[in-house]
Amino acid sequence: MNAPTDRHAQTAVPIHPLLAARASTRAFAPDVDLTDAQVTALLEAARWSPSAGNTQPWRFLLAKRETGEFKRVLDCLDPGNRDWASHASALLVGVRTDANAKGPLPHAAYDLGQAMAHLTFQAAAEGLTVRQMGGFDAAALAAEFELAAPLVPTTVMAIGVAGDPSYLHESVAGPDRNPRVRLPIDELLIQP
Numbered sequence: 701m702n703a704p705t706d707r708h709a710q711t712a713v714p715i716h717p718l719l720a721a722r723a724s725t726r727a728f729a730p731d732v733d734l735t736d737a738q739v740t741a742l743l744e745a746a747r748w749s750p751s752a753g754n755t756q757p758w759r760f761l762l763a764k765r766e767t768g769e770f771k772r773v774l775d776c777l778d779p780g781n782r783d784w785a786s787h788a789s790a791l792l793v794g795v796r797t798d799a800n801a802k803g804p805l806p807h808a809a810y811d812l813g814q815a816m817a818h819l820t821f822q823a824a825a826e827g828l829t830v831r832q833m834g835g836f837d838a839a840a841l842a843a844e845f846e847l848a849a850p851l852v853p854t855t856v857m858a859i860g861v862a863g864d865p866s867y868l869h870e871s872v873a874g875p876d877r878n879p880r881v882r883l884p885i886d887e888l889l890i891q892p
């Protein structure tokens with residue numbers, strides 16, 4: 701096994717240590733249960749995220765490991781995600797609602813993503829790691845949990861304590877040891 705690489709963000713100037721240290725791992729420490737206080741803190745962080753018109757178009761389906769719900773969510777993941785995600789302490793489905801009683805909510809996906817980001821950083825503060833997934837069957841998940849429009853399952857998060865990737869298949873463990881990379885700021889700035 702290669703020595704673990706430092707996966708901290710390499711930044712031009714210091715950023716908050718929580719942001720620099722956050723990484724999406726696919727290796728989870730085994731047999732870790734989230735405490736009720738941790739779960740509440742994660743949901744509070746998401747709940748206090750901003751949203752367009754304070755519409756709060758986010759809903760969450762939380763499935764702790766070793767529950768029937770966990771297995772039902774797991775079965776809706778793409779095969780490439782199912783194996784590593786099975787070791788997480790919990791799977792959390794991020795569901796957006798595309799409308800409320802007043803009409804359509806065009807910013808719902810943006811708002812849900814922001815709530816998930818808040819949850820992610822609270823997770824880091826709790827000593828937890830999160831990996832988000834777009835690789836799942838949204839229609840199957842909606843059918844499994846009877847989520848009818850305007851509710852739309854949008855992402856699934858695996859949550860747990862980061863573990864040693866050596867127990868994973870090398871195709872998964874390898875990338876999880878690599879340094880994290882980003883486009884340079886120059887490429888992100890649109891020059892008028």
Ligand SMILES: Cc1cc2nc3c(=O)[nH]c(=O)nc-3n(C[C@H](O)[C@H](O)[C@H](O)COP(=O)(O)O)c2cc1C
Binds near residue numbers: 722
């Ligand atoms: C919307 C979204 C979908 C993602 N889908 C998957 C996925 O299906 N499987 C996976 O292993 N990682 C997935 N990821 C994780 C990304 O690959 C990861 O965040 C990215 O490589 C950057 O790594 P970092 O979070 O450690 O900086 C997803 C992340 C996001 C935000």
